[in-house]
Amino acid sequence: MKLLRSAAAIGVAKKLYDEAQKPENQRRIREAVDKAKTKRARRPR
Numbered sequence: 001m002k003l004l005r006s007a008a009a010i011g012v013a014k015k016l017y018d019e020a021q022k023p024e025n026q027r028r029i030r031e032a033v034d035k036a037k038t039k040r041a042r043r044p045r
Contacts, residue, residue: 019025 020029
């Protein structure tokens with residue numbers, strides 16, 4: 001059972017990696033990271 005779960009996890013990870021390589025998704029990822037950074041910077045300490 002663990003072998004099947006590992007294979008599924010590897011398949012999902014490969015799909016995520018492949019999608020992250022596409023230019024339109026890179027832009028989205030970059031925007032999300034920038035948004036998170038600005039939210040974190042505005043948070044009072």
